[in-house]
Amino acid sequence: MNQNFDIIIVGGGAAGFFTAINIVEKNPTLKVAILERGSEVLQKVRISGGGRCNVTHACFEPNELVKFYPRGEKELRGPFHQFGAGDTIEWFEKHGVALKIESDGRMFPVSNSSQTIIDCFLEATKKLGIAVLTGQSVQSIFKQEALWKIETQTENYLCEKLVLATGSNPKVWEMLQNFGHAVITPVPSLFTFNIKDVRIKELPGVAAQATVKVKDTKLISSGPLLITHWGMSGPAILKLSAWGARILRDKNYQFTIFVNWLNDADSEEVEKKLKDLKQEHAKKSVSKKSPFELTNRLWESLVIASGIEAETKWADLSKIQLTNLINQLVNGTFQVNGKSTFKEEFVTAGGIDLKEINFKTMESKLHKNLYFAGEIVNIDAITGGFNFQNAWTSGFIVANTI
The missing domain is CATH 1.10.8 (Helicase, Ruva Protein; domain 3)
Incomplete structure (x- = not known):
């Protein structure tokens, strides 16, 4: 038996929910379902920002905002003019969630709890009659004349428009490659550096405003550097890891860094x-x-x-x-010898090739009625609420188009 919907969104995370809610708010006659492979939805939202959910960043100028994206800087300029950080704040306030700005520009719910965001999304989907179907791991996707057919382990679904918001899911990327889409191989981004060095061995927890360069590359970054039990972390290091995701991977995470502990003093x-x-x-x-x-x-x-x-x-x-x-x-x-994941916020650089997406609509250039939202595409950002902003913006544009 096929279950029929106008629109199916695969992926019950931030981008999937935001897309679904905005579609039905703009057109209540549409029948929409979210398919989630896990038993719980919005898991990444729950743990993000240390359980507080770093919703966005107080950067309101699209041309400035794009500079926080190692991959996607050029492509996001137009989308951020359509829906930027200011629109995000307004959207959440309209839905009963007030946000606050912290001194470093990161924005969180006033409640300081990611549960506030989760409750907001769950209440909205319930109120709008969006079907949220968990335990639905997509096994295959077919095109049947003008419709998409999605098979999970237990069900078959048909829909006219398909939105993929599956984040870094290799299985879905593989299915898309069968549809002719190019996928840029994912590599880790946002990681900390493993460094064994007598100078920092006894100093975990010590921080400094520093400038860090990677030897034999153009990679350079400034900001707070935090000494940890296993090496170095903090914004200065995380930024380097994001901008250098591919370069550092090619070096097999063995490289030399130069640290200026006095930031820009010569x-x-x-x-x-x-x-x-x-x-x-x-x-x-x-x-x-x-x-x-x-x-x-x-x-x-x-x-x-x-x-x-x-x-x-x-x-x-x-x-x-x-x-x-x-x-x-x-x-x-300092010699870097390996990397560690930064908290639970595992971010990858990689995904659908950006050349194959129309950024005015977030629709695939290869297949009509196939849309992408969030981290499934080759866009990622440094830490600070920027990855979520990409989820909201792309979800909003998909919803608008549909």
Whole structure:
């Protein structure tokens, strides 16, 4: 027996729900179903942002917003003019969810709970009569004349328009390749660096505003860097991992980084400051107190790494020790040996080739009535609410088109 719907959305995540709700709000006569392979919907929404759901980012200028997307920057410019961060805020407020902006620009529900977003979506689908069908893992997709036929383990479905919002699902990508779509092989994005180094071994939890470069590449990033038990994390590192997703994969996650612990200070400035300190604090010990915006513990560790003993006074610093210290501060070399997933927020770079999608409608250029929303396409962002914004924008455009 076939179950018939006007529109079927495969994938019960953020993009799938947002698409479904917006379709029926714009046209209540349409019969819409969401198929989810798991027993629960909106699982990624639940754990995102540490369980608070980082809904979007307070960046309201589309040409600025696109700069947070290592893949998709050019393609998203038009879509963000149609539905940007400001529209997201308005949409959620209209649906009873107030959002707040944190100091770094990330936006969360005022309730500080991702459950608020989940409840909003579940109430809306119920109110609009959208069928949410769990435990429906799609086994195959066929085209039957003007209709799409979807087979799960237990059911067959027919629909006129098909929306795929399955995120990074290799099985669905494979089905699409059978339909002639090109898929850019997925590689991990947003990961932390594994580094075993005596300079940071005792410093988990210490943070600094740093600039990090990857040797022999053009990759460079600035921002908060966090020392962890296994190496380095924080926005500066995560940005590098996103922009360098393919390059670092090709290096098999074995590479060298240069860390400027003083962010953008150059060696000449630092040399001048250290020479002044040599004069002013001649009798004081070098390692005791950090003269820069670094924690005392990190400063002490870098002093020791420069070959300066704990009790050495500023007046007694040799020229070589001074040079070593400058290097440790603005050009520390660290070996990266492997990566770790950042929290549970596993993001991949890869997906449907962007050249095969019409970004005015999010429709496939190869097949009529086939649409894409969210991370199934080769678009991904750095951390901070940007991956969700792509889900809302693409879902809204699909809904508008349909």
